[in-house]
Structure formats: structure tokens, C-alpha cells
Amino acid sequence: MTSTNETGTHGAVVADKAPEKDAPIVELRGAGKSYGNIRALHGVDLKVFPSQVTCVLGDNGAGKSTLIKIISGLHQHTEGEFLVDNAPVRFTTPREALDKGIATVYQDLAVVPLMPVWRNFFLGSEMTKGPWPIRRLDIEKMKKTADQELRNMGIVLDDLEQPIGTLSGGQRQCVAIARAVYFGARVLILDEPTAALGVKQSGVVLKYIAAARDRGLGVIFITHNPHHAYMVGDHFSVLRLGTMELNASRDEVSLEELTNHMAGGTELAALKHELAQVRGVDVEELPEAGDLTAPVVTAPEGKS
Numbered sequence: 230m231t232s233t234n235e236t237g238t239h240g241a242v243v244a245d246k247a248p249e250k251d252a253p254i255v256e257l258r259g260a261g262k263s264y265g266n267i268r269a270l271h272g273v274d275l276k277v278f279p280s281q282v283t284c285v286l287g288d289n290g291a292g293k294s295t296l297i298k299i300i301s302g303l304h305q306h307t308e309g310e311f312l313v314d315n316a317p318v319r320f321t322t323p324r325e326a327l328d329k330g331i332a333t334v335y336q337d338l339a340v341v342p343l344m345p346v347w348r349n350f351f352l353g354s355e356m357t358k359g360p361w362p363i364r365r366l367d368i369e370k371m372k373k374t375a376d377q378e379l380r381n382m383g384i385v386l387d388d389l390e391q392p393i394g395t396l397s398g399g400q401r402q403c404v405a406i407a408r409a410v411y412f413g414a415r416v417l418i419l420d421e422p423t424a425a426l427g428v429k430q431s432g433v434v435l436k437y438i439a440a441a442r443d444r445g446l447g448v449i450f451i452t453h454n455p456h457h458a459y460m461v462g463d464h465f466s467v468l469r470l471g472t473m474e475l476n477a478s479r480d481e482v483s484l485e486e487l488t489n490h491m492a493g494g495t496e497l498a499a500l501k502h503e504l505a506q507v508r509g510v511d512v513e514e515l516p517e518a519g520d521l522t523a524p525v526v527t528a529p530e531g532k533s
């Protein structure tokens with residue numbers, strides 16, 4: 230898709246036409262990143278389509294953070310290609326990524342806990358009224374807009390005056406998602422949004438991930454949790470030690486296979502024999518080595 234984006238409300242980037250469903254907004258081709266002589270990521274292929282949730286799974290140190298830092302403009306790739314709307318890019322700041330409509334919601338959300346919800350919604354992009362030098366914050370308009378935007382995403386909070394710090398972790402994530410949608414994100418990167426949450430709160434966040442997808446955004450959902458990924462995911466990419474171990478769309482992989490990939494099934498199977506010697510360890514549920522030789526599923530050409 231070639232797009233001449235223009236700046237919309239309050240610096241928001243507005244796509245000049247509806248996203249083409251078959252064209253990826255963001256694409257990595259054989260991308261990688263080395264920190265000095267440490268190769269954190271290597272040969273990664275990834276496509277992020279509008280109206281799809283692309284899940285990136287991986288254990289600690291798999292390279293998930295490195296991947297999102299490249300896409301969000303914090304780091305630059307050192308190998309392969311990174312394309313946005315089919316044109317090669319190399320962001321030097323997160324602002325450049327944002328200008329292309331790529332917004333990132335980090336786990337440790339950048340909020341001011343004592344400020345009201347509506348104030349945090351507009352943090353850094355406040356609405357103002359009146360001419361300079363008597364320009365002032367348009368508080369009423371910001372409150373009304375924040376309320377409307379949260380409702381549009383199906384998020385109903387009792388009181389937007391309450392300090393954001395008093396909301397639950399899940400609610401704060403939801404406000405951050407609604408904010409990114411309002412400010413014109415086309416791609417939303419969510420860095421382990423459910424990692425610190427309980428079951429119910431995770432469910433709420435998953436609901437808004439689906440809502441963002443239904444609003445046409447391409448969502449990159451980073452997670453350790455295959456169950457959470459499978460609830461909302463259209464595409465699954467599993468990273469292991471910096472390379473893509475699995476790259477499959479929903480109809481190509483079952484939850485069980487995804488869980489095995491994530492659990493390091495091969496390593497567990499290899500350990501099964503040793504664990505069986507330890508008294509009190511039930512190895513019944515662990516996979517057999519032979520069960521885990523399923524080939525890497527690679528997406529068909531055209532649509533990853």
C-alpha cells in the first residue's frame with residue numbers, strides 16, 4: 230500500500246484511505262539485530278496485516294523485546310529488511326514510528342498515577358483553546374472526548390476524574406489501547422499486556438485487543454502465554470533464541486501445538502526420563518520425545 234499520510238487531530242496520523250486487507254502494513258524480511266557481537270535476533274520474517282492480531286510468543290531472552298524495539302523505532306535492525314507500507318524504513322526515533330502510525334503500549338505504562346484518567350489520556354498531546362498568548366487547556370473538551378473514545382471501545386469507567394493510579398492494571402492497559410486508537414495508530418504493539426494480570430483482568434484486556442483489531446488496526450501482541458494468544462490471535466510467530474521457530478496462521482496450528490512450542494516441548498521430553506527417576510515428580514503429562522517432532526509450520530506465500 231502506498232500511502233501519503235496526513236496529520237490529523239492533535240498530531241494523529243490518519244491513513245488517507247482504508248487499509249488494503251491483503252497488504253501488510255509492517256513487514257520484516259530476514260531481519261535481525263546484533264548488539265556488538267551478541268546476535269539477539271536473526272532471519273526474522275513477520276507480516277502485520279490490518280484487522281489482524283499477530284501474536285509474537287517466546288520465552289525469556291527469545292528476542293521479543295528486540296523485535297518490538299526495531300518496529301517501534303527504539304533500535305535499528307542490523308540485517309535484513311524492515312518495510313512499512315511496502316517501503317523500506319529505518320527509524321531513528323520512536324517519533325518516526327509514531328508518524329507512520331505505529332504505537333507501542335509498554336507493560337510499565339508511561340502514566341502519571343496521580344493525574345486523572347482524562348488528563349493521562351491526553352498526556353503530551355493536550356487540547357488547547359484560545360489564541361496565543363492566552364491559550365489554555367481545553368479541559369471540558371478533553372474530558373468529553375476521553376469519555377467518548379473510551380465508550381467507543383466499550384470501556385466504561387465510573388469517573389474519569391479519578392487518578393489513573395487507582396485503576397486496576399487491566400483498566401490502565403485498556404485506557405492506553407483506547408488512547409493509541411484515538412491518536413490514529415494503524416499498528417498497535419502491546420508488550421506483554423497480560424503478564425502481570427489475573428484471569429479476569431486478562432480477559433478484559435483481550436477483549437479490547439479484539440476491539441482494536443475490529444477497528445481495523447494491525448495488532449502485534451507480545452506474550453509468553455499461548456492460551457491468551459490463541460484466544461485472540463490470527464497469526465502466531467514463536468521466537469526461540471533469536472530465530473523464528475514457528476510462523477503459522479490460526480488454521481495451521483492448534484493450541485496444543487502452540488503450547489508445546491512455547492513449553493520447550495523438545496527439552497521437556499528430553500528431561501522426562503531424568504525426571505522420572507525423581508521421587509514425587511509426576512511425569513505423566515510431559516510429552517514423549519517422539520510426540521514433538523512436528524515440522525515447523527510456515528505460512529503459505531502471500532499471507533503470513
Ligand SMILES: Nc1ncnc2c1ncn2[C@@H]1O[C@H](COP(=O)(O)OP(=O)(O)OP(=O)(O)O)[C@@H](O)[C@H]1O
Pocket residue numbers: 264267268269287288289290291292293294295296
Ligand atoms: N542492549 C543489549 N545489549 C546486549 N545484549 C542484549 C541487549 N538487549 C538484549 N540483549 C540480548 O538479546 C537477547 C534477546 O533479548 P530480548 O530482551 O530481546 O528477549 P525477550 O524475548 O524480550 O526476553 P524477556 O521476555 O526476558 O524480556 C538476550 O540474549 C539478551 O541478553
